[in-house]
Amino acid sequence: MLQSFDKPATAPANPRAEWMALLARAPLPLLEQGLADHTQSTPQWLRRPETGLMMVQGRVGGAGEKFNLGEMTVTRCALRLAAANTSDPALKDTPVGVAYVMGRNHRHAQLAAVADALLQTPAEWPVLEQRLLAPLRAHVQAGQTRRHAQAQTTKVDFLTVAREASGGDEEESS
């Protein structure tokens, strides 16, 4: 899937996709803080954290031909939140949390998956939305604003040059 990171979609179509993207970019301290007491629980692993390479593809301007940008290190895991009794029939209903994060930090992948599982539980969602997702959104937004401001300092206005060039073209073609 190709995604533009600097221009977030106006209305996120799928809330889970939005929070998974946020969790993948979350710094560890914010995750630990937001999940509070859930960080200590031992999950039931479906897939233990494993690190591998993924090919990142890009398109020039988001519209050109696809090309391979390069490989990046990705850590992924899948887990189910621990239940007191494993033979519990209600276990099937506890949501599965999945995380794909950049880098080699297994703890980051685990916490992101725990948060994903909790966010799918309707009772937990409002609490976590406020305690975890809101700070993360602010963090990602702040990062984007800072990068934008940095880029703006190097901006050059080519308006005048463009006008002259286009005027010249018109004369030639007529």
Next chain:
Amino acid sequence: MNAQSMQSMVAGFDNEAFGSQAVFRVALQALSHPGQILTMPMDAQLPQSGHGAAALLLLGLLDADTTLWMSESLAQSDAAAWLRFHTGCLCVSDPHEAQFLWLAQGQDQSQTQGHGQGQDPNWPALAQLRHGSDAYPDQSATCVIEVQSLQAGASGWVLQGPGIATQQTLQVQGLAADFLAQWADNHGRFPQGVDVFLTTPTQVVGLPRTTRILNSQEA
């Protein structure tokens, strides 16, 4: 994979390294001693459909570079999602393209009689599968067939060939009536041909292409 099948997903091997090594050891043992009934070590969480021994065998053998064909009943079940999730294998719809095949036991074993007893009617014949070439006989298919029961008994088959000192007896229930004819054809293609594992929920028997099968009456 959709969210639904993810929700009912169970874990794979309890310990990935030791679990897959134990399964691989059983597979080696089965193919080097054709007809010997081996018990599969069950240290994993298994899907609900399919035989446990067959699921474990494939979990140990498959990876992201292998292709798998499954019987209709298995392809729709949690077993398919489970194998896809844990091994990353590619599921194909044409049996001829598959490197591994998982053939389910038929649903109505008690009703069918004679031909195809207890067997899924949609099983592809062994002759339809990949046989490799004379230059690359290793590029053939490996077929995991679920059967009703496996017993070492004198009234069934008599096996001969590499890996068997004199002869090995085996009684199998739940295979197609023409399986012996298919097998004779498969054996005749050597060095090409497919290798077969027969499984019950807990046991495995290997039938490499080098093995000759005779009915006990003929032997």
